[in-house]
Each structure stands twice: as structure tokens, then as C-alpha cells.
Amino acid sequence: MLQLAKTLSAPVAAALLAGCAFHQAPYVAHEPGLAPSETSVFSVITENAARNGALEITHVDGKPTACAQAGCPVWVRVKPGTHAFGLRFNGDYKLAGAFIRWQTAVLSVEVPDMQARHVYLGRQVLSNDRVAVQLQDLGERPDHGLSLGLEGANRKYHPVTF
Numbered sequence: 234m235l236q237l238a239k240t241l242s243a244p245v246a247a248a249l250l251a252g253c254a255f256h257q258a259p260y261v262a263h264e265p266g267l268a269p270s271e272t273s274v275f276s277v278i279t280e281n282a283a284r285n286g287a288l289e290i291t292h293v294d295g296k297p298t299a300c301a302q303a304g305c306p307v308w309v310r311v312k313p314g315t316h317a318f319g320l321r322f323n324g325d326y327k328l329a330g331a332f333i334r335w336q337t338a339v340l341s342v343e344v345p346d347m348q349a350r351h352v353y354l355g356r357q358v359l360s361n362d363r364v365a366v367q368l369q370d371l372g373e374r375p376d377h378g379l380s381l382g383l384e385g386a387n388r389k390y391h392p393v394t395f
Contacts (some may be wrong), residue, residue: 242350256379257391260306262293262322267312270395273347275312275318277307277366278379286324286336288357288366291316308393315345322357322364350395352377 250372261275277288291304292333294317305321314338317340325336344353352371371377378392 256306256381259308259310260290260391261296261298262298262309263312269310271312271349272310272395273313273349274308274310274352274377274393275316275344275347275355276352276377276393277320277357278307278377279357286322286326286357286364288320288322288340288355288361291319291321291339292341293317296349311347313347313349315343316347317341317343318355320355320366324357324364325359325362336362336364338364340364340366342368344368348373350374352393 259276263272275290275293277290279287280389283356287307289307290309291300291354292298293309293311298309309318320340322338322340323335327334342355344355347353348370350373352375354369354371354377355366356369358367374395376392378390378391382386382388
């Protein structure tokens, strides 16, 4: 039995590490050949997602992102301009007896006139069982990124770079 557990743990660990590596930088959702400095980033990174719920990016300009690879991205790199993003919200978690209940919503948001080297943040706003997205331009080359790993163990901050 112990041998089986060791055999199963290696593929599981590899899958988890691959998933983390996938999210360390924004998902590239533009044609090849653009330098990072010629791109914009749209982010839906949520602090305390376990309590507040979280958004994930399912589509960019009608094209699906790589959700099947390692989960939907929470940030994407696009060429400057106006872009439409498909989002999925999972949150409002509640314990109902022996079950956990949560809400899921599918949203779309358009971000007009995205500028090169800017990060645009989409924040979920919850109100009366409804969710909306509030947009904010964080400006050019802001300190924005994603922390991955376990607090106190292997947590690492991955900033957006241009």
C-alpha cells in the first residue's frame, strides 16, 4: 500500500507543479512576435479568494483560454486596444448542513483602449446575490503580481514584467 502511495504522489506532485508554473506569468493571448513591453495585462487576481470568491478568465475576444491545461488564468497578456473578456465567478461559499453551497456566475467585460505596459484590474463586487466587475487601470508598470505557494513554506511572489 505504501508503494502505491509513493507511485501516485509523483504524478500528482508533477501536475501541481505544472499548474503553478502555468500561472507564474500572464497567459499570452496575443499573436506571436510581440515583446512584453508592447503588451497590456488584464488581471482578476483576488486577495483571500477562499473567503471572497474569485474570478477567472475563460475567454479573450471570444477565444477560449487554456482552462483545460491547469485551470483558467487569472491574468492575461494582450496587445494594446479594446478587448472583451469572458469571466467566471465562483464564490459566496456557505455551509448548508453537510454540504457546501456556492454561487457561480458567467460575466463579460470590455476594457476599452488598453495601453502598452499598463495593468488593468477587474475586481468583483458582490451585492444582494449579484456580482459585477469594477475596472481599474493600475497604470504603467505597476507593482502587481500573483503569490503562489503555501504561507510560511514556499510562498513566492511573481510580479508582472514588461
